[in-house]
Amino acid sequence: MSLDKGLNTGPNTGLKRKSTIALRVVGLGVLVVGLAAAQMYRKRVNTATEVASIDYVLAEEQPPAGNRVRITRSEEEVAIKSNSMPPHLVGLSDAERTPRGIQVRRVAVSVPARPEMEEAPTPMQVGWRFGVSVHGIMFDPLTPQYWKDQPDNGWNYNALSGAVELGIDTNLAHTSREGVYHYHGIPYGLMTLLGYSEKAHSPLIGYAADGFPIYAVTGRVDGEVVQMTPSYRLKSGTRPGGRDAPGGGYDGTFHADYEYVEGLGNLDVCNGAFTVSVEYPQGTYAYFLTSDYPVIPTCWRGTPDASFMRHEQETAASHG
Helix, strand or coil: CCHHHHHCCCCCHHHHHHHHHHHHHHHHHHHHHHHHHHHHHHHHCCCCCCCCCCCCECCCECCCCCCCEEEEECCCEEEEEECCCCCCCECCCCHHHCCCCCCCCCEEEEEECCCCCCCCCEECCECECCEEECCCCEECCCCCCEHHHCHHHCCEECCCCCCCCCCCECCCEEECCCCCEEECCCCHHHHHHCCCCCCCCCCCCEEECCCCEEEECEEEECCEEEECCCCEEECCCECCCCCCCCCCECCCCEHHHEEECCCCCCCCCCCEEEECCCCCCCCEEEEEECCCCCCCCCEECCCCCHHHEHHHHHHHHHCC
């Protein structure tokens, strides 16, 4: 007796057999898709512990819309509203060419018109923006990426370490998942637009969330234009390792790889210093963007305005 004849014991056996095979194939397909999805999910878990070179996206394309910004000043505050479109060329990664890429979004923030320094600095937390440029583009030194995707472990990835691929362009910027273009470093395109020269005090780049001005690279100290240098360095030794911390040497992959050393540079723990500028001829405390870490400050000397919380910006953007 053949195997086929042994199986064909009823009038509908052929149909049942085909259905069974089809179900098995479909089931196998679902299993494969499920495993693939699980594998993709696992790949999204960040476990990198070393710096890597960044393949910067060349900023050579026009944004999808022109920059629109409005700055109004009162006795109490300075209000900045924009459409989040930069005034310079941008680099668009493949992901940013999708409908969820760079988008027109309404940004509305405000800062104190007369900021005051507090006794102790206020550290930044993920979910806040440090400040805003004079054209309404946000500055954000932090990322939502953590080692093993566990915020509680405190090992937040440094956006400019290259450990996590973020599609950063040559303005040291990219877009958020909400389509908001923002800076993670020195905005070279903006600085060129503002006429920056290393032989002069930096033009006004923007405002921090606490109201103090933001400049870049060069300032005036004791009457002379000098390069502003941070007071941070890499820690010596190796990270703790184990289940709750990455291993390997302190190489700049994470913000926690660095330590502040007072007096190492001419800037304080918040990358700030007293300076005299065109905008502030009597002098002011100001923050500086620097070539070396932290690049964008990660704390404030004043009290940050709640409008710089990312949730507040997203709410405003959703109505724009």
